[in-house]
Amino acid sequence: MRVSILITIAWLFLATMLPATHVSHAAEVKGEEHAVLTAAPSVPPLITRKHSTKVIVELEVRERVGTIAEGVEYTFWTFGGTVPGRFIRVREGDQVEFHLKNHPDNKVPHNIDLHAVTGPGGGATSSFTPPGHESIFSFAALNPGLYVYHCATAPVGMHIANGMYGLILVDSKKGLPKVDREYYVMQGDFYTVGSNGDTGLQTFSMEKALREDAEYVVFNGSVGALTGDHALQAEVGETVRLYVGNGGPNLVSSFHVIGEIFDEVRIEAGDAINRNVQTTLVPAGGAAIVDFKVDVPGTFILVDHSIFRAFNKGALGMLKVTGKPNTAVYSGQQDQRIYLPEGGAVQTTPEPAPKPKLAANKAERIEMGRGAYQTNCVACHQADGQGIAGAFPPLAKSDYLNADVNRAIDTVLSGLQGEITVNGEPYNNVMPSLGLSDEKIANILTYVLNSWDNDGGEVSPAQVSKRRKK
Amino acid sequence: MKLLSAGWLILGTLSAFGAGAASREMSEIPGGVYRPQYGTKDEQVEVESFVLDNYAVTNADYLEFVTENPRWRKSQTPQIFADAAYLKHWIADLDPGPDSGPEGMSPVTNVSWFAARAYCRWSGSRLPTLAEWEFAARASESKPDAIGDVDFRQRILDWYAKPAKPPLPKVTDGFINVYGVTGLHGLVWEWVSDWNSVLLTGESRVDAGLERQLFCAGASAGSADPSDYAAFLRFAMRASLQADYAVGNLGFRCAKDRSPN
Numbered sequence: 001m002r003v004s005i006l007i008t009i010a011w012l013f014l015a016t017m018l019p020a021t022h023v024s025h026a027a028e029v030k031g032e033e034h035a036v037l038t039a040a041p042s043v044p045p046l047i048t049r050k051h052s053t054k055v056i057v058e059l060e061v062r063e064r065v066g067t068i069a070e071g072v073e074y075t076f077w078t079f080g081g082t083v084p085g086r087f088i089r090v091r092e093g094d095q096v097e098f099h100l101k102n103h104p105d106n107k108v109p110h111n112i113d114l115h116a117v118t119g120p121g122g123g124a125t126s127s128f129t130p131p132g133h134e135s136i137f138s139f140a141a142l143n144p145g146l147y148v149y150h151c152a153t154a155p156v157g158m159h160i161a162n163g164m165y166g167l168i169l170v171d172s173k174k175g176l177p178k179v180d181r182e183y184y185v186m187q188g189d190f191y192t193v194g195s196n197g198d199t200g201l202q203t204f205s206m207e208k209a210l211r212e213d214a215e216y217v218v219f220n221g222s223v224g225a226l227t228g229d230h231a232l233q234a235e236v237g238e239t240v241r242l243y244v245g246n247g248g249p250n251l252v253s254s255f256h257v258i259g260e261i262f263d264e265v266r267i268e269a270g271d272a273i274n275r276n277v278q279t280t281l282v283p284a285g286g287a288a289i290v291d292f293k294v295d296v297p298g299t300f301i302l303v304d305h306s307i308f309r310a311f312n313k314g315a316l317g318m319l320k321v322t323g324k325p326n327t328a329v330y331s332g333q334q335d336q337r338i339y340l341p342e343g344g345a346v347q348t349t350p351e352p353a354p355k356p357k358l359a360a361n362k363a364e365r366i367e368m369g370r371g372a373y374q375t376n377c378v379a380c381h382q383a384d385g386q387g388i389a390g391a392f393p394p395l396a397k398s399d400y401l402n403a404d405v406n407r408a409i410d411t412v413l414s415g416l417q418g419e420i421t422v423n424g425e426p427y428n429n430v431m432p433s434l435g436l437s438d439e440k441i442a443n444i445l446t447y448v449l450n451s452w453d454n455d456g457g458e459v460s461p462a463q464v465s466k467r468r469k470k
Numbered sequence: 471m472k473l474l475s476a477g478w479l480i481l482g483t484l485s486a487f488g489a490g491a492a493s494r495e496m497s498e499i500p501g502g503v504y505r506p507q508y509g510t511k512d513e514q515v516e517v518e519s520f521v522l523d524n525y526a527v528t529n530a531d532y533l534e535f536v537t538e539n540p541r542w543r544k545s546q547t548p549q550i551f552a553d554a555a556y557l558k559h560w561i562a563d564l565d566p567g568p569d570s571g572p573e574g575m576s577p578v579t580n581v582s583w584f585a586a587r588a589y590c591r592w593s594g595s596r597l598p599t600l601a602e603w604e605f606a607a608r609a610s611e612s613k614p615d616a617i618g619d620v621d622f623r624q625r626i627l628d629w630y631a632k633p634a635k636p637p638l639p640k641v642t643d644g645f646i647n648v649y650g651v652t653g654l655h656g657l658v659w660e661w662v663s664d665w666n667s668v669l670l671t672g673e674s675r676v677d678a679g680l681e682r683q684l685f686c687a688g689a690s691a692g693s694a695d696p697s698d699y700a701a702f703l704r705f706a707m708r709a710s711l712q713a714d715y716a717v718g719n720l721g722f723r724c725a726k727d728r729s730p731n
Contacts, residue, residue: 104558108630109709128709130707132718155703205624
């Protein structure tokens with residue numbers, strides 16, 4: 001008993017003697033405010049106050065069905081109703097009182113691990129909450145930086161794979177340099193039972209998640225979340241800051257903006273600044289802050305430069321910059337000329353080339369067309385003429401093809417560019433002219449017309465020749 | 471006179487639901503041995519033969535219970551036995567309302583462990599143990615242990631992954647497993663008598679300290695089956711509970727020891 005009293009006295013004595021920095025944290029905190037939380041790509045307003053305060057953050061977990069790609073639904077588990085979760089902004093030295101609410105209609109318990117927290121589990125130990133309940137815990141925002149937060153309830157991987165991640169920015173006391181635009185971009189990989197593009201409500205595939213075989217890799221929770229009308233906006237001459245996070249659960253992002261160089265990257269969202277960066281790595285469960293000035297107008301494409309993810313799995317966004325062109329920085333196309341490496345003269349070969357075999361009848365034409373199709377067409381239009389949804393139109397049972405044979409000939413002869421509608425789906429891509437002979441074009445088209453439920457018929461070399469002369 | 475009319479009212483409500491506990495059917499689960507999700511590689515749990523309700527307890531069943539046991543009515547039950555969400559989907563003490571499903575046949579939820587235990591006692595039975603429940607829940611339509619079956623596992627996971635809004639489906643919906651029991655998966659979470667016997671902290675990843683075989687419950691190489699995500703979800707759910715908690719997707723069914731004959 002006496003010993004414990006002595007210890008207490010000694011402790012009190014020591015506490016009063018300790019340097020102020022050790023215990024002063026709470027003393028500096030003035031007032032109280034509720035955090036403004038924003039859904040991506042928006043970022044909460046700049047913090048202008050110059051003192052620490054108590055910030056109350058109220059975040060509600062919702063399990064809800066949303067769209068991951070056109071026609072494809074997925075049950076997302078969300079912090080605040082969206083993937084990624086709400087962006088939280090506080091200031092270094094703030095005392096954060098965190099309220100985690102688990103909506104009563106939810107199926108499973110959740111918690112939150114904020115990488116900005118110094119303490120066991122990053123808050124996860126104090127926020128384990130069954131549906132219909134709310135947990136409260138507090139932490140001091142000791143270290144400035146941009147931090148990932150995520151759910152850490154078993155099975156952790158599944159909670160993250162379902163979209164339970166977001167970013168919390170702890171502004172330094174000094175603050176980051178001022179910019180004109182701030183955006184919130186966060187990558188995530190998704191594992192659906194169906195393949196990429198399979199429509200309807202898709203469920204989580206633990207098999208694929210374990211194999212790290214993502215069907216979708218996306219920015220801001222869905223394919224197209226940052227394209228078209230949802231593209232990020234800026235004007236020529238402005239500085240843009242992207243708060244880039246990566247929720248994972250599995251993949252590391254090679255974050256790149258096509259046509260821009262990052263003037264400054266806060267590497268891994270820490271203090272180190274790298275300049276003139278083309279591609280920056282954003283680890284799963286990590287972040288980066290990238291700043292750049294937009295000098296010329298145009299559409300700049302945000303990608304994970306592990307490039308199949310961008311063009312085939314969804315990791316593609318857009319930044320649309322409007323304003324006056326600056327030809328000194330970027331000229332645009334100035335000219336396009338014929339390029340003949342051996343000079344302009346007519347090429348002759350020492351020996352006459354062997355005459356190609358010509359098709360004698362329709363059956364032969366189809367057979368030879370099959371071979372030529374395999375060499376020239378199959379890469380885009382695929383083995384069974386099914387094309388690739390969203391990129392290359394189908395030739396199988398194709399209304400566009402069957403409607404007009406001459407148009408089909410012209411397309412193979414000269415290529416095609418711009419938007420067309422095939423079997424009700426819009427396509428906007430470029431098909432190059434393939435430089436094939438009249439005979440080959442006739443064979444290919446006859447083969448295609450007589451395959452895959454198309455209308456049949458025969459195209460002759462003479463027909464092609466006639467179109468060529470037009 | 472007043473009392474009498476109240477009595478009539480209650481009877482009226484009851485008959486509206488008809489079935490009630492009269493619909494009770496139970497199946498025998500022959501005992502056996504299984505390897506629990508949370509245990510060492512060699513650990514086996516032995517389950518003795520027991521009898522389990524074929525269906526989760528319905529709102530209609532529960533109405534009979536609170537009618538006979540006024541202290542378990544939502545306005546009467548002390549908060550230490552059931553939190554503020556207790557029977558929150560009911561309109562009144564003796565009116566389960568539309569969120570209880572057609573004829574009150576949705577599983578009763580928003581009931582605490584104390585309440586579930588009291589119900590089972592009242593009905594001459596008890597809550598199943600964790601081991602009993604998990605053992606019975608390994609069964610698919612065709613075999614007693616389908617946990618290794620990827621499709622079976624994915625089906626369970628699919629339910630866990632989808633939010634459910636009231637009214638919940640009827641307890642008779644869903645597949646009948648090989649023992650004759652319906653709805654162990656795909657309906658609601660269910661209380662068990664010793665739900666808190668597996669000690670997990672809220673922080674799944676440090677549970678290694680409690681259960682040395684486990685690290686990061688979500689992908690713990692030391693668990694019985696690290697890819698059985700459905701089991702992890704159940705254990706996480708149980709670990710998040712306290713005995714007075716009433717949760718919208720959490721119901722129960724009762725069990726009995728097998729009679730000696």
